[in-house]
Amino acid sequence: MTYDSLRSSHTSPQQDPRRQSAVVIGGGLAGITAALELADAGVRVTLLEGRPRLGGLAFSFQRGDLTVDNGQHVYLRCCTGYRWFLDRVRGAELAPLQDRLDVPVLDVGDPRGPRLGRLRRTALPVPLHLAASLATYPHLSLAERASVGRAALALKGLDPADPKLDDIDFAGWLARHGQSQRTIEALWDLVGVATLNATAPHASLGLAAKVFKTGLLSEPGAADIGWAHVPLGDLHDTLARKALDEAGVRTELRTKADSVSRTDEGRWAVEVEGERIEADAVVLAVPQREAHGLLPEGALDEPDLLLEIGVAPILNVHVIYDRKVLRQPFFAALGTPVQWVFDRTEASGLTGGGQYLAVSQSDAGDEIDAPVARLRERYLPELERLLPAARGAGVRDFFVTRERTATFAPAPGVGRLRPGPRTRAPGLCLAGAWTDTGWPATMEGAVRSGLGAAGAALSALGRPYEIPPLEAA
Incomplete structure (x- = not known):
């Protein structure tokens, strides 16, 4: 699925009899995504970023x-959300991406001396695509390798969206499914720490299940790894800024929003140094503590829950x-x-x-x-x-x-703290990898949050919108 194939679903600014407006606060991946989607739908968008560059924490x-x-x-x-983003900014x-998943894993703690293993897939269907790699993985015993398959099948049966999983720690679940401490260290945490930014004892089972089911147990090529072969700034700043310019977004760097409030006419007012920007919708695409500081009273039922997100x-x-x-x-x-x-x-x-x-x-x-x-x-x-x-x-x-x-922090219980894109204030929406995307804090989660916030804002503006079919990308 390419960006150009999605453009036809949007209303162009020229076709819109009344240019509604929106302010997006925050120029990370979530904010850039929201701004692009709103602009593509015909909304006049101003993007505010306090730093001298775009890209958030990937710069x-x-x-x-x-x-x-x-x-x-x-x-x-x-x-597929981040892949959509790359396509949208033409990067x-x-x-x-790798043609096929291939991860060299070097163990220098083996008493027999340094040993190199590889986690790689074949073209066979799930779960056979990893069977040959696990069967020869030298960092686990034969019994431990066999136990991995049984735990993977049990994991495949979980629903990551089940709220009960959010309160369970991943390590405890693994132990109950026959995973030794060595297996957790040499396999589950090898992947989990890099994707969740937490070891298994400190990770929600719901988020861990999302990572492993989607990455390793959905499609044979789902876990193939991609990375920027250029500086991240080329993608998330230079190309993103060009895409925003082409979409007609007014991008203001070194510009921090001081407050967000409702006007007497029912619109939104964003105060920045030397300017008051009025708009029909606002997207807060900033970290949770900053969002908490900008939220008007009553926008969330329990706004202080944002401060509990570690x-x-x-x-x-x-x-x-x-x-x-x-x-x-x-x-x-x-x-x-x-x-x-x-x-x-x-x-x-x-x-x-x-x-x-x-x-x-x-x-x-x-x-x-x-x-x-x-x-x-x-x-x-x-x-x-x-x-x-x-x-x-x-x-x-x-x-x-x-x-x-x-x-x-993807700790057990974090799911109940993460709000969705909509607030109780019409036209005020939230974006950021910390919001309830179903994903851990990744570039993927950030992009998906931006799409969700754009959809919520357009809905509040009475505009038809369909989130791009990312699962088919």
Whole structure:
């Protein structure tokens, strides 16, 4: 499904006898998506972003001659919302997917010595597509591999939307279905920490079921991995801004909304420094605490529930070597503090024969505030354990990026705290990966929230709207 094939379902501005207006507050993926959908439907849109760039928490910055992503972001083939977004901003070719899922997993904690395994799929139907990979996965015993299949079948029978699952922790459910601590560490958390930003004991079964059912148990290719081969800013800022301009959206950067209120005429007023913007609808596409501060009284029955949604950090360690030390585009690690390592050499613009590795550390609460010197002392030796070629290689640069509020915490019970896109105030809608999308805090969830908010806003404006058929994308 392409963006061009969806355009015909929208009303163009020229066909609209009265240009209704909307303000979208927040220029992350959720806000960009909402703004584009509203504009495509013929609404006059103003997008406000307090930062000097778009992209939210998936952005790039300059460090000398390098273009650095604040963190490594990936998506899966099943992430049809984010794929739609890439197509909409004409950036799909810059963030390609693997032909088939293939994840090298290196265990340096094995007493027999470092061992390399792979999680990869075949073209066989689900669940046989992973059977051969699991049968030879060296990081689990024969009995543990057999237990994985039984747990996967039980997981496949769950409904992620069942509210009862939200109160159950994933680790407890896995243990009750025969999963050893080693199996959780070497398989379930290997995937879960990267997608949920939490280990199994701290993750809602409902969200975990969504991840594993959709990614591994829906279609053979659902978990094929994609990532940007250019800086994220090229996609989420440069191309997104171009798409917004072409759609007629007024985009204001370095512009923070101070308040949102109802006018005497029943419209909305957004106050920014030096300007009052009136509109027929408003989308709050900002983090939950900021949304709580902007919500007018009565917009939600229990607005303070937003403050109960926890946050989880992500730490990224960036190492520039003077030579090539990794031949794979990425790998996952066991038996070490290192979680996932990605080669960002080409995307960053690094030249001169060196290599740029980004170490992505989810659920990083224990280290998010650690000094750079301490992180250097810890991670450089670990990378040498994992990559023999790094031993003796010169380190040109070592730095870290920290996102202390990278995602909402997917803890058991979080589902009851996440509001949908509609509020009790007509025309005021919510967007953000923290809203009730059914997904964890991912780029996919952010895009889907933006589509949902645009649909809710258009409905409040009395405009027909159908969310793009993402499941068929």
